[in-house]
Amino acid sequence: MSETMLEAESTHAPSTFWTPARKGWLVILLGFLIFCGLGVSGAYAGMQLLRAREQSPFQVKVEQPEAVLVRPLGAIQASQVADSEDLDVGTTLIIAEKAAPGVAGIVHLFPGDVSAWANTQLQVEQRGGVGQANRLRLLQGQIIVDLPSTAAALEISTITRTVELTAPGYYRVRQLAKDSLTTGVAERDSAPDTEVAVASGEAIVNATRVLPGGRQVSDPIRIPPGGRQLLAKGNRGYFQNAWPLLRDGKFTDFSVDEYNLTQVQDSSVKKSDTWQVRVQNPVVQSQNSVPGYFDLDHDCPKGSSQPQECRIAANFVRTGFNDLPSIIAITQDIRADVVSYDKLQLTASIRIRKQSLSKTGVAGTECPVLIRVFYTNSQSSDAKAEYCFWAYEYANQKSTKSNYPWIKTIHIYPNEWSGFSIDLKHEIPDLLTIQQIEVHANGHDYDTNVADISLDGIDLTQQPLLPASAPHGATQRTPEQY
Structure with missing residues (x-):
């Protein structure tokens, strides 16, 4: 019986479902599905690219x-x-x-x-x-x-x-x-x-x-x-992130003669290209009128003989019982856009060894030491802020405080080094550029020093855009002492 069944199975007709025609249609269908998949993928990638560009x-x-x-x-x-x-x-x-x-x-x-x-x-x-x-x-x-x-x-x-x-x-x-x-x-x-x-x-x-x-x-x-x-x-x-915007603040780049030669119009001589010296003597001369001069002091610790331990300071000197004012000044071009800085720190060390006028004189502007900042803002292309220092007061002399809004008057101790530091971005509204820094002495007789002066942009402001309008010039501050 088993042999009969095997013979019957072996003689059964083969299946005719997967005919060559049906196999061909299957290949076409699979190819179409693959084509559609590639098309959808390409369209999706294109949409993503367009969307990225739109965004x-x-x-x-x-x-x-x-x-x-x-x-x-x-x-x-x-x-x-x-x-x-x-x-x-x-x-x-x-x-x-x-x-x-x-x-x-x-x-x-x-x-x-x-x-x-x-x-x-x-x-x-x-x-x-x-x-x-x-x-x-x-x-x-x-x-x-x-x-x-x-x-x-x-x-x-x-x-x-x-x-x-x-x-x-x-x-x-x-x-x-x-x-x-x-x-x-x-x-x-x-x-x-x-x-x-x-x-x-x-x-x-x-x-x-x-x-x-x-x-x-x-x-x-x-x-x-x-x-x-x-x-x-x-x-x-x-x-x-700190940017020095002032050069030669320790007065070490040139000799005193090379600083003073900036007063001479002669390009053939070596002279300072950082600080420029200006001596402004009285227009009207009197019997008691002696010119002042710019010098360098080497301020060394007591008993020290090592040059690296000494501080070099600018020295503004006028002596001789003068009875008319005279200015000795040093200036330096800065010419820097400072909008992008978060802070703009101006620092200096100041010492007043002698001044013959009481406080800042009768006019309130004869400062033994003055630091002047020339700047621009959105309201002015030629503004200034001034920091006026004095140390001595004499009861037998009249003196007054300046009423100019751009002058801040500051009292320091006599014949001692005093540190000064101020953020100009905070002090001056809507500050755009610093054009120049000037340090000068003004009065009849004086002997004063300035050392370690610097102007540094610090960090980046997170708000670079300026307000539509801002006050003109520097803000008047209440003096620390007068």
Whole structure:
């Protein structure tokens, strides 16, 4: 029986379901499904790319319309830009040199802002999308970059290197130049170079390292919060966020003769290029009128014979029982835009060994030591703040306090060193630039010193935009003593 069943099974007809035609249709169906899947994936990727571009366009906001221009890719001439205009790849945003200090134009990243200063050129190199970052090229000038936590990283390419600015973060990137307010006179020896400063976040600088054998590998330089780096030098370390804006504050760069030779119009002689000396004697001479002079004091600890332990101080001297006022002054050009700094610290050490007038004289302006700051703000292109120091008071002489709103009068102890430190960003409303610092002595007879003078920008302000209006000049403060 089993043999009969085997024979029956072996003689059963084969199945005809998977005919060649049906197999062909199956192949076509599977191919169509694969094609649809690829199409959907491509469409999704395209939508993501478009969405990314919609979320991060470069759009300009104009703060100073007459100073903001754009030059499209391939164009020779630049033209004025409309507020909220999109910037295409290759377009260069140009902020004219004539723009006022501070922010002239802002590039919105959605989210994030790039604020551009006067004399800045910023080109759109790449718009962000799938697998690529937003990238701008800083050709010249200065920008502040503010990236919130919802923003993507931003790449900034420069004449030296490319740097990635991570989010969230707050940064300043500038091209140091010898003819720009965004590079103070004290910083121009470092030009040309690119500086990146980090207030918050992390800046990652594209760099390489050479291995033994000569092979180069990527080794980025990371700049943490509170640090800054000059990119051309390629150093692995970084500086703290403090910018010295005054040179030769310890009076060690030149001899006393070289300082005094700045009063002579002779370019063939070696003389100071930091402090310039000016002696202003009375216009009307009297019998008791002796010229004053500028000198240097070496103030050494008692019993010390080591030069490195001594402090060199500027010395303003006029003696001889004079009965008319005379001014001895030293000045230094600063010429720096200070809008981006959080603090602007002015410090000095002051000593008054002798003054023949009581307090600050009858007019209230004959100061044995005066520090004068020439500055600009949005209300004035020629303002000044003055800090007037006195040490001696004589009962038999009349004296008065100055009523000028820009003068602050300060009493210090006689014949002792007194420290002075003030934040000019707090002291002077709406401060834009520092043009010059002057230190002088005024009166009949005096013998006074100033040493260790400095002017430092400290940290980056988180609010670079200025208010629409601000008071004119410096704010009057109540004197500590008078």
